[in-house]
Amino acid sequence: QVQLVESGGGLVQAGGSLRLSCAASGRTFRSYAMGWYRQAPGKEREFVAAINWSSSNTYYGDSVKGRFTISRDNAKNTVYLQTNNLKPEDTAVYYCVAGLGARQGVVTDIRSWGQGTQVTVSS
Numbered sequence: 001q002v003q004l005v006e007s008g009g010g011l012v013q014a015g016g017s018l019r020l021s022c023a024a025s026g027r028t029f030r031s032y033a034m035g036w037y038r039q040a041p042g043k044e045r046e047f048v049a050a051i052n053w054s055s056s057n058t059y060y061g062d063s064v065k066g067r068f069t070i071s072r073d074n075a076k077n078t079v080y081l082q083t084n085n086l087k088p089e090d091t092a093v094y095y096c097v098a099g100l101g102a103r104q105g106v107v108t109d110i111r112s113w114g115q116g117t118q119v120t121v122s123s
Helices: none
Strands: 004-007 010-013 018-024 033-039 046-051 058-060 068-073 078-083 092-103 106-113 117-122
Touching (some): 018 033, 018 092, 033 068, 033 106, 046 078, 046 092, 046 106, 058 068
Parallel strands (some): 010 117
Antiparallel strands (some): 004 018, 018 078, 033 046, 033 092, 046 058, 068 078, 092 117
8 A cells, every 4th residue: 555745835825836745655656546635624625636647637626727736756656736826715734645546526446645734825
């Protein structure tokens, strides 16, 4: 089972950017679809973005489309989430996940979750 560790969160002003990283252990990283979810206090967990194993397909939640970009480097066992033009409503804990597939709105058959990284956007 792959283990995931996120980094790159922090405090940023509205309009700013952060790049989140998720480092995966194990030799099977490239076989997984990867994704990001987020959860704000008092709110349900929300799909943010996903990418298939070959990077040929990417998917985004409506609230982040055009502002966030997901990518992966299979040689480095790492997936990234570039977040631009951040808004206060993007404030949440961001979680990296590994699953068996991805399609619009979901990473399917999730096998592993990271511990999360906090993103706080001030107005």
